[in-house]
Amino acid sequence: MHAPKxxxxxxxxxxxxxxxxxxxxxxxxxxxxxxxGQAPQAAPAAVAAQPTAPVENLIVGYKSSASEASSNxxxxxxxxxxxxxxxxxxxxxxxxxxxxALVDLGGALAPxxxxxxxxxxxxxxxxxxxxxxxxxxxxxxxxxxDYAKQWDLFEATAxxxxxxxxxxxxxxxxxVAVLDTGYVAHSDLASNVVSGYDFITSSSAARDGNGRxxxxxxxxxxxxxxxxxxxxxxxxxxxxxxxxxxxxGASTNNAKGIAGISYGAKxxxxxxxxxxxxATSDIVDAITWASGGSVPGVPANPTPAKVIxxxxxxxxxxxxxxxxxxxxAVGRGTTVVVAAGNSNADAAGFSPASCNNVINVAASxxxxxxxxxxxxxxxxxxxxxxxxxxxxxxxxxxxxxxxxGILSTLNAGTSVPAAENYxxxxxxxxxxxxxxxxxxxxxxxxxxxxxxxxxxxxxxxxRPLAGTCTGGCGAGLADAAKTIDAVTSGPVPAxxxxxxxxxxxxxxxxxxxxxxxxGRTGNAPAALKVNVDIKHSYRxxxxxxxxxxxxxxxxxxxxxxxxADNVITTYTxxxxxxxxxxxxxxxxxDVAAADxxxxxxWSLGF
Numbered sequence: 001m002h003a004p005k006x007x008x009x010x011x012x013x014x015x016x017x018x019x020x021x022x023x024x025x026x027x028x029x030x031x032x033x034x035x036x037g038q039a040p041q042a043a044p045a046a047v048a049a050q051p052t053a054p055v056e057n058l059i060v061g062y063k064s065s066a067s068e069a070s071s072n073x074x075x076x077x078x079x080x081x082x083x084x085x086x087x088x089x090x091x092x093x094x095x096x097x098x099x100x101a102l103v104d105l106g107g108a109l110a111p112x113x114x115x116x117x118x119x120x121x122x123x124x125x126x127x128x129x130x131x132x133x134x135x136x137x138x139x140x141x142x143x144x145x146d147y148a149k150q151w152d153l154f155e156a157t158a159x160x161x162x163x164x165x166x167x168x169x170x171x172x173x174x175x176v177a178v179l180d181t182g183y184v185a186h187s188d189l190a191s192n193v194v195s196g197y198d199f200i201t202s203s204s205a206a207r208d209g210n211g212r213x214x215x216x217x218x219x220x221x222x223x224x225x226x227x228x229x230x231x232x233x234x235x236x237x238x239x240x241x242x243x244x245x246x247x248x249g250a251s252t253n254n255a256k257g258i259a260g261i262s263y264g265a266k267x268x269x270x271x272x273x274x275x276x277x278x279a280t281s282d283i284v285d286a287i288t289w290a291s292g293g294s295v296p297g298v299p300a301n302p303t304p305a306k307v308i309x310x311x312x313x314x315x316x317x318x319x320x321x322x323x324x325x326x327x328x329a330v331g332r333g334t335t336v337v338v339a340a341g342n343s344n345a346d347a348a349g350f351s352p353a354s355c356n357n358v359i360n361v362a363a364s365x366x367x368x369x370x371x372x373x374x375x376x377x378x379x380x381x382x383x384x385x386x387x388x389x390x391x392x393x394x395x396x397x398x399x400x401x402x403x404x405g406i407l408s409t410l411n412a413g414t415s416v417p418a419a420e421n422y423x424x425x426x427x428x429x430x431x432x433x434x435x436x437x438x439x440x441x442x443x444x445x446x447x448x449x450x451x452x453x454x455x456x457x458x459x460x461x462x463r464p465l466a467g468t469c470t471g472g473c474g475a476g477l478a479d480a481a482k483t484i485d486a487v488t489s490g491p492v493p494a495x496x497x498x499x500x501x502x503x504x505x506x507x508x509x510x511x512x513x514x515x516x517x518x519g520r521t522g523n524a525p526a527a528l529k530v531n532v533d534i535k536h537s538y539r540x541x542x543x544x545x546x547x548x549x550x551x552x553x554x555x556x557x558x559x560x561x562x563x564a565d566n567v568i569t570t571y572t573x574x575x576x577x578x579x580x581x582x583x584x585x586x587x588x589x590d591v592a593a594a595d596x597x598x599x600x601x602w603s604l605g606f
Contacts, residue, residue: 053229055114057093057133058103058121059281059321064564066126068101075101082120090117097288097295098324102133102281128562129320135277136312136351138181138221138240138429150258151366152385152406152434157466158368160385160434162261164481168488169445171262176248176440177290177305178433179283180241180312182218182271186409186420188257189242189267192249194303196269199286205274212298216271218242222415228276236414241269243425244311246409247433248440257422258407261437261480264444268305273312283312284325287336291329304332306443309436310352311339311429317348318355327569330357335443335451337361337436339428340375346471347375354379356529356570359439359455362473363387363431366404368466374428376471378526378574382458383465383473386431389424406430438480446487452531453487456605461486472526496584497531497603504536506596510589512547513599517581520606524548524575529605530556534567534588536597543589546573549582559591566597570605580606 060079067074076092079101083090089106096102105117114132121130153162175194183193196216200206207219220237227234249267250260270286272278289295292304308329326336340362341350347362348354353375363374363386370376370383372392389405390398399405405424412418439454449457459475461483502513530546540562546554556571586602 051111051114051118051132054108054110055132056105056108057279057281058105058114058118058130059096059100059133059319060103060121060130061100061128061320063126063128063562068126069099072101079103082124083117085120086113086116088113088117095296096281097285097293097298098321098328100281100284100321125561131280131319131321133280134314134316134319135279136273136283136314137277138238138273138312150407151404152387153259153261155366158364158366158385158477160261160438160477161479161481165438165441165484168484169441170252170264171249171437171440171444172264173447174262174265174307174440174444175268175303175305176262176265176307176309176436177268177270178241178245178248179270179272179286179290179308179310180244181221181238181273182216182241183245183267183269184218184239184242184411184413184417184420186242186246186411188250188254188409188420189246191251192260192263192265192267193245194266194268196271197286197289197298197301198271199282199289200271200274200278201282202274202279205276205278206271207274214299216269218271218417219274220413220416221273221275223275237411237416239411239413240273240311240429241271243408243410243423244309244429244433245269247406247430248309248437250409258409261434262440262444265437265440266303268303277314278312280319280321283310284321287325287329291332291334293328293332304334306334307436307439308334308336309433310336311427311432313339313341313350313353315343315349316351318351322352323355323357323569326352326355326357330451331568333451335359335439335454337432337439339432340380342373342427343375344373345375346377346379348377348379350375356572357451359435359458360474361428361432361435362469363426363428364465364469364473364477365467368477370465370467370469370471370473371426371428373426374431376469376473378472378576379572380472380474381455381527382435382462382475382478383469384431384434384478386428387424387426389426435478438478438483441480441484442487445484449487452603452605455529457483457487474527496606497601499601502588502599504534504542504588504590504597504599506590507541507593508590510543510587511599512585512587513602515584515602515604517549517584517604517606520580522580524578524580525606526574526576528573528575530571530573530586531603531605532556532567532569532571532586533600533602534597535565535600536567536590536595537565538563538592538595539565539567541590541592541595542567542597543591545587546571547585547587548575548578549580549584550578552578553587
């Protein structure tokens with residue numbers, strides 16, 4: 001038998017930063033929006049996040065029937081009581097769009113002190129999870145003003161073959177949300193920009209004199225030495241969001257500047273990064289709002305995005321807050337594209353790059369090799385041009401090869417906005433918008449495409465990198481023309497799927513749903529995507545396994561006390577030792593009494 005069902009709440013306080021040629025730690029926060037009275041879909045269980053730096057806020061998730069999940073008063077009382085036990089002044093601050101609660105720790109607590117407060121929450125059986133509200137940073141570095149041609153769009157060696165795609169689509173009818181530093185006015189972008197929102201809660205980080213508002217203008221993200229943490233260096237304003245937006249949707253055929261990849265699409269600037277990066281709690285709410293979800297205190301998005309680009313991140317594996325928000329966005333039909341990170345390391349150790357249900361993009365250079373700074377690994381889905389404005393052996397911070405960077409719209413101001421200009425940048429921040437632009441082209445050309453089909457088609461139609469990629473760059477280099485041809489020339493093959501309902505007996509034996517794979521060569525990939533949609537009134541009852549064609553078994557979910565409804569998520573499985581062809585099974589067993597459900601559908605993404 002189960003305990004009564006409880007609602008899910010979270011406590012959030014994290015920041016995010018841009019993904020540039022150098023790596024900086026970052027995190028994002030939030031949970032997906034839930035139906036009234038229903039908990040958000042939780043991510044698969046993960047190792048609890050422990051603070052490694054001072055923490056100002058937490059994201060706490062309560063189980064679905066907890067009074068704290070629906071009552072701000074109860075959440076406030078609980079936060080105060082737990083803080084008292086830990087010897088700290090803790091207060092409920094606000095509700096996130098995912099249903100989570102943001103909890104204020106009364107100032108920046110040392111990691112050990114923050115861990116004591118987190119321990120109080122984790123000891124409560126009503127709490128589903130608690131995470132630090134970390135920060136994320138932009139993943140790109142400003143560079144010199146030398147004007148370089150857009151080799152990344154058309155060069156045969158390492159370009160993305162974009163011009164041929166424009167014969168069939170330019171992205172019209174699609175909105176792309178750019179979750180970044182906001183937008184600084186630029187005449188080569190203005191006609192394609194629609195209203196966005198500023199989600200930065202901190203007025204000091206936002207530099208606009210207030211908290212959240214309907215003006216996503218980039219006020220500059222410059223900082224003084226030591227202002228963003230002990231040992232941090234002084235930096236000038238990056239105008240990072242405007243650079244990213246230009247790659248996706250700069251005006252084209254207007255006799256000036258550059259061409260955007262999906263220049264018929266609209267850009268929605270959503271400001272989440274300011275001075276010293278951005279908070280997870282703000283980023284999670286932004287994901288929710290941009291994809292058409294509801295965020296308390298924020299007007300509804302009049303033009304929900306079908307594509308979200310996040311060229312931001314930091315160290316650490318994907319937290320529940322990020323994953324919940326992403327799952328909900330994808331459930332609303334929004335494709336989420338993220339930058340892999342710039343630490344020349346396995347992307348599995350960075351977030352949101354390590355989240356499920358995203359297209360994770362590594363960066364390639366002008367010769368078709370993995371860019372020296374780009375993260376890599378089995379979790380990478382695709383590579384796209386990110387450029388190199390300097391050689392790996394050159395002094396960090398110098399610009400020695402501007403012609404090999406990614407040119408886009410920018411601003412000349414070193415602090416506040418000044419004259420508009422164009423500059424080449426490098427970074428996985430520059431690679432991700434290439435794929436976001438391609439996703440917009442695809443959605444415009446075939447509006448029926450789902451996020452899973454968009455990801456699958458991009459990967460299936462990639463071409464091998466002309467150079468090398470040590471560590472793994474996913475399916476290869478994205479090819480726009482080939483991908484658009486594939487999604488406009490006939491029915492788009494869905495991922496290998498089974499949509500036949502299979503009843504799951506209450507507290508009974510295991511049941512299975514099968515998918516037969518044929519026509520593939522060799523083994524399955526090291527990052528096989530297993531998309532699961534199980535309807536069940538108490539998902540903690542369920543044990544879920546993936547059974548390979550060779551009989552090998554991978555446990556996807558153990559039973560737990562999670563009382564929320566349904567399992568709707570994507571698991572990433574290392575199936576590289578299993579044959580690709582043959583019969584795959586999703587095996588599900590209900591191991592406790594009183595609740596029922598069924599396998600609605602599931603699919604495999606190779």
